[in-house]
Amino acid sequence: xxxxxxxxxxxxxxxxxxxxxxxxxxxxxxxxxxxxxxxxxxxxxxxxxxxxxxxxxxxxxxxxxxxxxxxxxxxxxxxxxxxxxxxxxxxxxxxxxxxxxxxxxxxxxxxxxxxxxxxxxxxxxxxxxxxxxxxxxxxxxxxxxxxxxxxxxxxxxxxxxxxxxxxxxxxxxxxxxxxxxxxxxxxxxxxxxxxxxxxxxx
Amino acid sequence: xxxxxxxxxxxxxxxxxxxxxxxxxxxxxxxxxxxxxxxxxxxxxxxxxxxxxxxxxxxxxxxxxxxxxxxxxxxxxxxxxxxxxxxxxxxxxxxxxxxxxxxxxxxxxxxxxxxxxxxxxxxxxxxxxxxxxxxxxxxxxxxxxxxxxxxxxxxxxxxxxxxxxxxxxxxxxxxxxxxxxxxxxxxxxxxxxxxxxxxxxx
Numbered sequence: 001x002x003x004x005x006x007x008x009x010x011x012x013x014x015x016x017x018x019x020x021x022x023x024x025x026x027x028x029x030x031x032x033x034x035x036x037x038x039x040x041x042x043x044x045x046x047x048x049x050x051x052x053x054x055x056x057x058x059x060x061x062x063x064x065x066x067x068x069x070x071x072x073x074x075x076x077x078x079x080x081x082x083x084x085x086x087x088x089x090x091x092x093x094x095x096x097x098x099x100x101x102x103x104x105x106x107x108x109x110x111x112x113x114x115x116x117x118x119x120x121x122x123x124x125x126x127x128x129x130x131x132x133x134x135x136x137x138x139x140x141x142x143x144x145x146x147x148x149x150x151x152x153x154x155x156x157x158x159x160x161x162x163x164x165x166x167x168x169x170x171x172x173x174x175x176x177x178x179x180x181x182x183x184x185x186x187x188x189x190x191x192x193x194x195x196x197x198x199x200x201x202x
Numbered sequence: 203x204x205x206x207x208x209x210x211x212x213x214x215x216x217x218x219x220x221x222x223x224x225x226x227x228x229x230x231x232x233x234x235x236x237x238x239x240x241x242x243x244x245x246x247x248x249x250x251x252x253x254x255x256x257x258x259x260x261x262x263x264x265x266x267x268x269x270x271x272x273x274x275x276x277x278x279x280x281x282x283x284x285x286x287x288x289x290x291x292x293x294x295x296x297x298x299x300x301x302x303x304x305x306x307x308x309x310x311x312x313x314x315x316x317x318x319x320x321x322x323x324x325x326x327x328x329x330x331x332x333x334x335x336x337x338x339x340x341x342x343x344x345x346x347x348x349x350x351x352x353x354x355x356x357x358x359x360x361x362x363x364x365x366x367x368x369x370x371x372x373x374x375x376x377x378x379x380x381x382x383x384x385x386x387x388x389x390x391x392x393x394x395x396x397x398x399x400x401x402x403x404x
Contacts, residue, residue, distance in 0.1 A: 121382075156400070164397035167373045167383075167390055176378045180323070188369055195366035198358070199401035 017055045020045060024062045025069070025113075033063055033116045060125065067120045067127040070113060074102045075134055082138060088146030089200075093193045095138065100172040100189035107179055118175035136166050143200070152200040165196050219257045222247060226264045227271070227315075235265055235318045262327065269322045269329040272315060276304045277336055284340060290348030291402075295395045297340065302374040302391035309381055320377035338368050345402070354402040367398055 023045040028036060038059050042049040056062045081094040107114045120128040140162045146152035171177045172189045181188055225247040230238060240261050244251040258264045283296040309316045322330040342364045348354035373379045374391045383390055 122378075124382075153400070156396070160393055160396065163390075164393040167394055168370045168397065170379055171369045171372045174379060176324075177372055177376060180326075188365075191362055191366040192369055194358070194362065195370065195398070195401045198355070198403075199397045201400075201403075 020047070020052065020055055021062065021065050021069070025066050028063075028066065028116060029110065029112050032112045033059075033119065038062075063116055063119070064125050064127045066113075067116055067125060068130070070106065070117060071127060071131040071134075074099070075131070075138075077102065078135070078138055082142065088142050088149060088151050089197050091142045091145075092139075092196065092200075093190075095142070096169065096172065096189045096193040096196075097186075099135075099169060100178075100185050103173055103175070103178045104182060104185050107175070107182065114175055114179075121175060132166070135169075136162060139165050146200065150202065153202045161200070164199075168192055168196055222249070222254065222257055223264065223267050223271070227268050230265075230268065230318060231312060231314050234314045235261075235321065240264075265318055265321070266327050266329045268315075269318055269327060270332070272308065272319060273329060273333040273336075276301070277333070277340075279304065280337070280340055284344065290344050290351060290353050291399050293344045293347075294341075294398065294402075295392075297344070298371065298374065298391045298395040298398075299388075301337075301371060302380075302387050305375055305377070305380045306384060306387050309377070309384065316377055316381075323377060334368070337371075338364060341367050348402065352404065355404045363402070366401075370394055370398055 024041055027041055027044050031040075036059070038052060039049050041059070041062070042052045045052070056065070077098050078095050081098060082091055084091070084094075086094070103114075106117065117128075119125070140158065143152060143158065143161055143165070147154050169192070171181060172185060172192060178185065226243055229243055229246050233242075238261070240254060241251050243261070243264070244254045247254070258267070279300050280297050283300060284293055286293070286296075288296070305316075308319065319330075321327075342360065345354060345360065345363055345367070349356050371394070373383060374387060374394060380387065
């Protein structure tokens with residue numbers, strides 16, 4: 001989890017910080033992120049605003065922490081896929097499906113959290129950039145593994161292959177696009193994976 | 203141009219309709235679409251609101267007409283590319299570049315029009331859906347031509363190939379994504395085109 005250095009504390013305070021994140025998560029889930037002020041949040045949690053500011057220097061810092069939790073869950077799912085005993089093409093396919101499913105799930109069942117993730121991307125929060133980097137590094141790992149095993153072509157510079165695939169994932173993972181294509185998301189994820197795998201053929 | 207049947211008139215009225223579209227275009231460009239009411243627009247053009255409603259049944263109908271003008275310009279550029287005496291892979295490349303350039307141009311030099319196009323997509327206006335269909339049909343045409351000439355593979359169902367390519371174009375043509383990736387747009391368009399062309403290799 002990424003935090004502002006100014007908000008860091010020892011182990012006891014660490015627990016308190018986690019409590020604040022959990023309570024803020026619940027509050028944002030119910031009332032939304034944009035409408036809530038730090039004062040509203042402090043009141044709902046039963047803490048003073050000043051005390052809350054000891055851990056986070058802004059509402060955005062709390063939003064970032066929650067956003068990172070969402071991303072961590074998604075990354076854990078994808079990392080599980082990467083460690084499975086399956087071929088690199090299957091790993092790519094499952095990564096695409098996982099992104100699409102998680103995104104749709106957040107949108108359908110946890111709409112207000114989906115809105116926070118959308119804000120994070122729109123406003124280029126650190127949490128969103130870190131997630132992009134992590135996802136990109138997972139994709140690079142799968143491509144390199146596929147190249148080693150002779151499953152994927154080796155001519156395209158790895159940076160380019162990786163960037164192009166990351167871009168091609170946008171329609172199934174960007175909150176705005178995902179929302180627009182919700183009905184065809186599963187088929188779209190499969191079709192994009194197929195296109196990417198054809199592009200990787202040796 | 204697509205219009206509500208209720209707004210259709212004879213040749214003289216047709217000229218007047220074009221005048222309204224041109225004036226509305228200028229007005230929206232300067233003051234934005236969302237903030238302008240039909241009454242504001244009528245006043246600025248020097249017509250009564252009632253007269254304006256003779257041609258368009260809502261502000262959205264005027265927005266749609268302007269949006270269609272934007273799209274027509276872009277489609278004309280792409281159709282010119284398609285008619286050039288170049289190979290199908292080059293046609294695809296140029297189509298991608300054209301989409302990226304036009305989108306960036308609108309965003310940088312005509313921000314308020316960019317916002318109208320963004321609304322059109324977000325709210326699934328007829329103009330946006332018609333543009334998608336037209337673009338998709340151009341891509342299908344290029345793929346089929348490439349298949350005939352033995353430049354592209356023929357195994358993938360044409361509907362799937364076409365849909366997947368249309369999806370892969372989103373990062374360089376969707377207003378929200380384009381805005382986010384503005385600095386890398388040219389390179390991104392090239393990288394996506396390369397990926398798509400690798401996927402089409404026989």
